[in-house]
Amino acid sequence: MGVGRIVQIIGVVLDVEFEPNEIPPIYNALKISADTPR
Template sequence: MNKGKIVQIIGPVLDIEFTGQLPAIYNALTVEYDLPGQGRTKLTLETQQHLGDNWVRAVAMSTTEGLKRGMEITDTGAPISMPV
């Protein structure tokens, strides 16, 4: 799985730097982190734009509270999917 790091957070929009291959547009990205008072949290993001210099812009599917620059992001290699 391809890994990246958060470089900028503006509300629900995150800029992420990948050292390897960039995730495809619409790929799901995930980050797991500790949120005070709620324990371990997993957030899903969707890749929206390739910015250049190995950066992508992604939109969070939930609140970005507790995220910090430098946190590791994982590219799932597939778009967001919902079971039906």
């Protein structure tokens, strides 16, 4: 499973950045965890 970073949120669309060799297959679900509460 690749680890990425959310770089932008527009409405319900997330722009997630992955390392070149960490890109997950298309149509896979994303699990999001946060270290700090918002």
